Amino acid sequence: MRISRASAYAIGAMLQLVDAPTGVPVPCSRLAKSGEMPERFLLQVLRQLVNSELLKSTRGVDGGYSLARPAKEISLLQILEATDGTVTPELPPLECIPRAAQVHLQEMLRRVTADACRQLSGVSLADLPKPKVDAEEFSLPKLSSQNKPQDN
Numbered sequence: 001m002r003i004s005r006a007s008a009y010a011i012g013a014m015l016q017l018v019d020a021p022t023g024v025p026v027p028c029s030r031l032a033k034s035g036e037m038p039e040r041f042l043l044q045v046l047r048q049l050v051n052s053e054l055l056k057s058t059r060g061v062d063g064g065y066s067l068a069r070p071a072k073e074i075s076l077l078q079i080l081e082a083t084d085g086t087v088t089p090e091l092p093p094l095e096c097i098p099r100a101a102q103v104h105l106q107e108m109l110r111r112v113t114a115d116a117c118r119q120l121s122g123v124s125l126a127d128l129p130k131p132k133v134d135a136e137e138f139s140l141p142k143l144s145s146q147n148k149p150q151d152n
Contacts, residue, residue, distance in 0.1 A: 006083040018071045025064030052082035071125035089113040
């Protein structure tokens with residue numbers, strides 16, 4: 001089993017969102033910078049996660065991405081399947097292996113894959129160590145006394 005770069009970026013970005021204040025969308029640019037990921041590629045990955053209903057997307061100046069549900073309800077398997085599709089055992093046709101051995105090997109790969117999927121579905125975002133993020137990184141800009149709205 002191989003985890004793609006898209007899946008790695010998805011997990012990295014979603015781990016950053018675990019620590020973001022609830023309901024406050026985080027821009028793709030901030031996720032990319034903090035996670036040292038290419039922004040254009042990350043944007044494609046985030047769209048896949050939105051389409052799979054793992055993330056919510058908010059448009060506009062204060063827009064960005066947030067978790068669609070609590071981290072404990074999002075499994076690694078869901079993230080991998082959102083970015084890479086269904087996890088399936090793949091064995092190319094091998095003429096050098098007798099047909100009966102190919103069938104046996106395919107069945108073994110199916111069982112190993114099923115076990116891996118069970119284990120991945122049992123690990124949530126909440127179970128993983130979080131990246132160290134500067135506390136200021138997700139804070140909202142503060143209004144200075146000069147920018148505060150005046151009561152008239």
